[in-house]
Amino acid sequence: MIKIRYFARLREHLGTADEQMALTPEIRDLAALTEQLRRRGGVWSEAFGGEQSVMMAVNEEVADAAQPLRDGDEVAYFPPVTGG
Amino acid sequence: MIKIRYFARLREHLGTADEQMALTPEIRDLAALTEQLRRRGGVWSEAFGGEQSVMMAVNEEVADAAQPLRDGDEVAYFPPVTGG
Amino acid sequence: MRRSIRIQAEAFDPLEVAGDLHRDNPGVGAVVSFLGLMRDLNQGRRVLSMTLEHYPGMAEKALRRIVEEAAERWPLQAVSVVHRVGELRPQDPIVLVMVASSHRGDAFRACEFIIDFLKTRAPFWKKEQTEQGEHWVEARSNDLASELRWRARDDR
């Protein structure tokens, strides 16, 4: 299982803050996971369709699409940050 | 008359904080005044002999040797500043 | 180097943080601080209040990493970062970055480095409440440019 968290505008748009997902062999990296989420359609294809930029983190570190995923990982999706 | 003020190391070296001086026609600018002070000899020629750099001000504004002098001016001599 | 990193919903007093930084540290000659405050106007819109969301855990980690990177680049004696989350009103302090060093150049450079990277790397998001409703603040390309400056130059 992996945990997926969504923040800020993305969380509101998807209507969910986090979810658990079984890690299948196809979901070997962030690119594959993101594609799987996009295929859910509706707000998911809007959020991950590339119109708005989305940042990703794995285990609290910023990561890119090539980042491999392992069981127990915490993945996060969020918009560009605006703190400070 | 002009007023001449000395600050910091220069004040201590010369043993005086300020003096009044009659403005003669020869003392037309700061260069001439400085030369006159230097000619007093002793600590005066040490202080204005060029070994240590001396800054000058007229009426509370930094000035250079070419600065003309007028009756009533306040002249100041001091070492490079070290505040802050 | 002393480090203090705090993320909190409670208001903070910049004045107290400052006092803690150089007290009992007589080698400190320069303290440079940046205080970011909530403005009542953003891009022409009057802002009534603001909500700051963050990613707990990752936000602290990101700030720690930015502070470590600054400490590797410049000789620093103490760094303190405090960042608010939750509800804010105009004039409320949002973030305080305070850097103590022996010399002022290092303190200026490190302080600006930390806030520049915080703006592009630390997972915080602002939502503004205005008279026309609420909206998420968009990331500014200016902020990215500020971060990129540090890669192009070597200020050590």
Added chain:
Amino acid sequence: MRRSIRIQAEAFDPLEVAGDLHRDNPGVGAVVSFLGLMRDLNQGRRVLSMTLEHYPGMAEKALRRIVEEAAERWPLQAVSVVHRVGELRPQDPIVLVMVASSHRGDAFRACEFIIDFLKTRAPFWKKEQTEQGEHWVEARSNDLASELRWRARDDR
């Protein structure tokens, strides 16, 4: 732009000065401050105390001019400069420069500009008391170099 320039023998609390700068000024988004503190060690010598002499009248005038020059270069909302004179002990605040602006880049630039010029233009002189006796502090060529930087670049 609000201006406050103070030269005083009394100790000042940097924390109070900070509060005055942005209070009731909701357009201020960034406050950058520089605090210069007396160190207990200078060029390898242990310093017990320090005496700061100044040229009354000219010192205020020089600081006002530097602040005006900063305000011409960058859009600023408030500037405060406080400089001690007289007897100081290690860890005592010597000078505080605080700049408020809408945006952080302008505040950083203006604050460093003011302290850089203060160091080379404002008529203050430090005398240190050490265990080996007392001596006047020499001007640092570093400080002149810091001032000259501002002529070579345009940071507006």
